Structure formats: structure tokens, C-alpha cells
Amino acid sequence: MTTSALPRADPVTADWRDFLALTKPRVMSLVVFTGLAGLLVAPVSIHPVLGFTAILCIALGAGAAAALNMWYEADLDALMKRTAKRPLPAGRMDRQSALHFGIGLACFSVILMELATNRMAAFILAISILFYVLVYTIWLKRRTPQNIVIGGAAGAFPPVIGWAAATGHVGLLPVLLFALIFLWTPPHFWALSLFVRSDYAAAGVPMLPVVAGAKTTRRHILLYSLPMAAVAVAPWPLGLAGPFYGIVAGALSLVFLAIAIQVWRSRASEPAAMKAEKRLFAFSILYLFGVFGALVADRLLLA
């Protein structure tokens, strides 16, 4: 990590909107939704105020992890078009403010979670923040093309945290939901990295398309999509969800696999021609919302 290339900014010049931008609010929506789904499908009901606080803590924890990620990767962000306008590379905030904000928000979210719900949920929240910052951001991201595979686990924690907030323990269903997001993350990010490959190459991030090429990446996308689809449908035959969920998850997984096959067969080399890759990236977001939404709807229907 280098700091000399970064513009300096007076601590006082940062606007509150820059602190908000540090938390990556757009990414947070998926984290909040999957965390809420984990909480709603739990077999134990939770007081609405405590449930709201649990989801708030998951959101704040995700925001803290994002802020610490931006603090560490400010030099990298400055090299990529997609991230160059973030508060730190654009020089609108000093790095120390981002670090203090991230650590403060992380501690606040974990302590509040413990006070409002239970120690297990707070512990998993702390693990997820530490995993994202230490394992993914600092250790793996710049060292291995498998960065997104192991790092994806960090984003898979929210449904487990939501479930733990309601029940105080971890069961088979949240573990399956964790596995679903864990297996969904590589195809999702590799589809993106195929059409922004030049950005990652310029920044020296060893994403799979940069290190192993587009053909290998496309094969890996399909290879991960297959177990992902199996895990998505698994709650139904295991008796953890009803037929409504099974049918919706199965249908969405089939569409996901169909697009993944299109990506596998694609030979496009220019980003403008990568229509299947862009379609998979866009659909993957809808897919996760759809599967988790179906699970919640299924539980409500059964109730």
C-alpha cells in the first residue's frame, strides 16, 4: 500500500456525504436484504425493535467494512476509472478520518448488536467485518486470483447473523444460505471482472481474467454456478422450505445456468461485445433478491 500518490486533504474539508459514500450504500442493500431474510425465516420471532436494530447493526457493520476497505485500497481505487471518484482517491477526505470512521463504526455496530440481541450474533458480525478487512482486503485481494472465492465468505455472513440475532444459535438453513452467497459471489464478480478487466489489470489486481484469461474465467463461472444452483434448491428437498420456494429457486437457478452457459460459450474479447457477461452480472443481483425473497414468502405462506 502506498500513500504518496494520493492527494492530501485537510480533515475538516470532508463533507458528511463523503462519510456516507465510504459505507458503499448501494452494496449495502443486498447485505441488508439477505440479513433481513435470515432474520425472518428463523423459527423464533424477534421483537420488531430488536429485529430492526439487528438489521441496522448488520448494515453498519457492512458500512464499516466498506470504509476500512476504502481506507486500505485508496491507492488502488485511484488507478481504476470505476473507483477514482471515491472520497479518498478524489482527495475529498484524508485517510486517517476514513480509518477512524471505519473502526468506530465497526465497534459501534458489534457492541449495539450485543446489547440489542445476543453475543452469538455480535460475534459473527465481528468475524464478518474482520474477515472482509483482514482476510479479503489486506491478505488475499492483491495476492491471489482466488481472492473473490475466499473473500466471498465475508458477504455470505448476513443471513447467518440475522438468524443468530433471532435464535441465538446457527442452524442448517443459515449455513445453506451462507453457502449459496459464497458460491454466488465468484460468478457474480467474475462476470463483472470480464468486462472491466482493463481496470483490474491497470491497478495490478490479480483477478482471474487478468491472470488466467477470459476463457478460464468463463469456465470457472459455469463451474461455480452448478453447485450454487444445487445449494439454492437444497432447502426444499431437505424439508427446510416448501414447494413455492423450491419452484421459484429452481426456475431462477435454471435461468442463471442458461446465462452462465451463454457466458461459457461466448468468445467476446471487447467489453462492448460482452452482452452475456453483462446480462449475467445484472441477473445475478436479481437472482439473489429473488431466491431470498422466495424463501421469506415461503415461510410466510407456511405460517
Added chain:
Amino acid sequence: MSAEDPKLDPQLDPKPDDAEIRRRQKGRAIVMGVLLGLFVILVYAITIAKMSVNR
């Protein structure tokens, strides 16, 4: 606010004028005040909820 705005981007304008700094300080103070107020309400609500759950 965007990086293209020359008034707000220290790369293009390393010293925002005093009025701009005051505006940002005021904005941050207002947001912090609102957040602290919401936090107090949240802690109160959590306390009531915990009491009703444990009853």
C-alpha cells in the same frame, strides 16, 4: 457533490475557502446531532423492548 466540482476537489483547489469549510462543518454538525438524537431514541426503544421480552 462531485469530484468534477472545482470548488470541492482539493486536487483542483487545494484550499477551500472559509465559507465552504464552514458550510461543511455545519452540515457535519447537523448530521451528527440528528444521528445522536436517533441513537437516544433507539436505546430507549431497545430498553422498552427488552423489558417487554423479559417480562
